[in-house]
Amino acid sequence: MVHSRIKRKQLEEASSKINVGPVFLTRYEKARIIGARALQISFGAPILTDISGNSVELDSMRIAEKELLSGILPLTIRRTLPSGKYQDIPLSWLAMEN
Numbered sequence: 150m151v152h153s154r155i156k157r158k159q160l161e162e163a164s165s166k167i168n169v170g171p172v173f174l175t176r177y178e179k180a181r182i183i184g185a186r187a188l189q190i191s192f193g194a195p196i197l198t199d200i201s202g203n204s205v206e207l208d209s210m211r212i213a214e215k216e217l218l219s220g221i222l223p224l225t226i227r228r229t230l231p232s233g234k235y236q237d238i239p240l241s242w243l244a245m246e247n
Contacts, residue, residue: 160244167243169228169236174243178226179217182240186213186222197221218245 163172174182190196190209198216200207216222222240229235 156244163242163244167236167238169230169234169238172244174226174240174245182217182222182224182226183210183213186216186224220245 160172187209190212196212196216198212198219198221200212200215217240220241224240226238226240226243227235228238
């Protein structure tokens with residue numbers, strides 16, 4: 150019950166900051182972020198999460214997904230409306246769907 154209240158409060162705070170689009174990270178944004186980050190990792194970018202002792206995590210896509218779900222990626226999403234209005238939204242403001 151307490152976890153539910155905390156999550157509800159976080160969603161209310163995020164909805165007050167986000168003017169363009171939903172409060173949640175969409176599946177298309179998630180796919181774009183994971184793909185771009187996996188490409189960076191495959192070209193030698195430093196890995197931001199701990200993968201020591203886990204041989205399964207050597208796939209760059211899985212590493213990128215782990216980084217996204219842990220919330221440590223310093224990225225910003227630009228959401229644009231057809232009118233030309235846009236908003237740059239840090240990933241830390243967006244809620245992840247389970």
